[in-house]
Amino acid sequence: MKKIxxxxxxxxSFSIKAQIALEHHYPVIxxxxxxxxxxxxxxxxxxxxxxxxxKLYNTNHSLYKTITIPGIICTNKQVYAVTDQLYNTxxxxxxxxxxxxxxxxxxxxxxxxxxxxxxxxxxxxxRDSATIVQTMSGxxxxxxxxxxxxxxxxxxxxxxxxxxxxYHEIYALPGTIPCTECIEGSMxxxxxxxxxxxxxxxxxxxxxxANDQLKLKYTLPEGTQKAEIKIYDIQGKLLEQMTITxxxxxxYLPSNYNSGLYLYSLVIDDKVVKTEKIILSH
Numbered sequence: 298m299k300k301i302x303x304x305x306x307x308x309x310s311f312s313i314k315a316q317i318a319l320e321h322h323y324p325v326i327x328x329x330x331x332x333x334x335x336x337x338x339x340x341x342x343x344x345x346x347x348x349x350x351x352k353l354y355n356t357n358h359s360l361y362k363t364i365t366i367p368g369i370i371c372t373n374k375q376v377y378a379v380t381d382q383l384y385n386t387x388x389x390x391x392x393x394x395x396x397x398x399x400x401x402x403x404x405x406x407x408x409x410x411x412x413x414x415x416x417x418x419x420x421x422x423x424r425d426s427a428t429i430v431q432t433m434s435g436x437x438x439x440x441x442x443x444x445x446x447x448x449x450x451x452x453x454x455x456x457x458x459x460x461x462x463x464y465h466e467i468y469a470l471p472g473t474i475p476c477t478e479c480i481e482g483s484m485x486x487x488x489x490x491x492x493x494x495x496x497x498x499x500x501x502x503x504x505x506x507a508n509d510q511l512k513l514k515y516t517l518p519e520g521t522q523k524a525e526i527k528i529y530d531i532q533g534k535l536l537e538q539m540t541i542t543x544x545x546x547x548x549y550l551p552s553n554y555n556s557g558l559y560l561y562s563l564v565i566d567d568k569v570v571k572t573e574k575i576i577l578s579h
Contacts (some may be wrong), residue, residue, distance in 0.1 A: 321358040328376065334390070335382040335473075337361070344376050351376065351392070364390060364416045371396040377429055378445055383452065383472040390416040395429050407460055427456040427466070445474060446558060474576070502561050506576035509550055515563060515571075517543050522566050529560040550577060 323329060328344035332353075340361055341354040349366040366376065377393040378384075384391040394412040399405065411429065413422035429444045444455050454468040500515040517524050527538040536559075537551075556578050563571040 323354075332379055334380065336388060337381065342379055344379075346374050346376065351379065353379075353390075362390065362416070364392075365418060366394070367412075367414055367418050367420075369394070369396055369412070370398070372399040373397040375429075380472070380474075383445070383470055383474065384413045384421055385415065386471050391421060393429070397428070409460060411456055424456060424458075424466070426460065427458050428462070429456065445470070450555075450557070473578075500563055500571035502563075502571075502573045502575055505573070506578040507550060508578060509552075511550055511561065511575065513541070513563065517541075518565065524566075525564045527562045527564055529562070531558045531560070533560075 323341070323343060328342070328346070330342055331339060332342050333339050339356050341356070341358070343352045343354070344366075345351070346366065349368055351364040351366060353361040353364070355361045366374070373396075375395040377395055379390065379392045381388060381390050384393070391413060394414060396410045396412065397407065398410075399407045409426055409428040411422075411424045411427040412420060414420055446453055446455070452470040452473055454470055456466045456468065458464055458466055501513070503512055503514065513526070524541050525538050526541055528536045530536055536554075554577055557576070559575050559577055561573055561575050562569050
């Protein structure tokens with residue numbers, strides 16, 4: 298009987314695993330992830346900084362494009378925000394390149410430069426003594442810590458100037474941020490990230506970006522006395538709040554809201570359960 302039971306468990310185990318199939322494998326490179334281009338859609342991105350090369354693959358894992366990273370001499374390079382309509386609005390792929398250069402002893406010095414190139418190696422932008430400003434430890438949902446972000450007045454790039462940074466410079470960008478996942482929230486290299494992590498990881502506002510409706514995927518805990526959704530602008534001003542129940546389906550987004558970045562919070566019995574940054578795009 299024990300052998301039969303063991304065999305049954307073994308068969309069940311193989312049956313479950315059979316539903317998950319290996320599609321492809323990629324070598325371990327400096328950076329690997331998924332991006333979404335405005336025109337060409339989802340791509341796998343493999344960045345080989347030491348090899349001065351980027352490769353983009355289609356979702357069927359066929360090679361889409363190979364791009365050479367310009368041979369600028371840096372102690373440390375970092376490719377940032379690979380897009381097709383952010384730094385420029387043509388069809389070419391563009392990317393930011395953060396360059397850190399350190400001289401050898403005894404006269405040690407460190408310099409920073411931020412570049413933007415397109416796929417042909419054309420220099421679109423350069424700022425000396427500048428580095429990407431990105432605070433990973435920020436926990437205040439009313440503050441945007443992302444170096445590239447949307448506002449009601451276009452898309453902006455935030456750079457720190459000086460070593461250490463003495464001040465910030467804000468640049469207006471001609472394009473928009475692509476949303477990597479627009480069904481169940483946002484994730485990936487470029488795009489707006491959820492700003493709080495807490496006890497309920499399954500609570501999701503979607504789609505993102507949103508147009509005229511915003512949905513919430515969530516089941517209220519048993520015994521909930523009060524549940525609300527609160528809407529803030531990026532400065533932290535409370536714009537609206539509404540009571541919700543388990544029958545809640547979607548919010549109609551007011552037409553008088555400007556396109557840009559907003560914060561939506563789910564509050565259960567006066568406790569914030571989830572806060573997400575949502576891009577409104579009319």
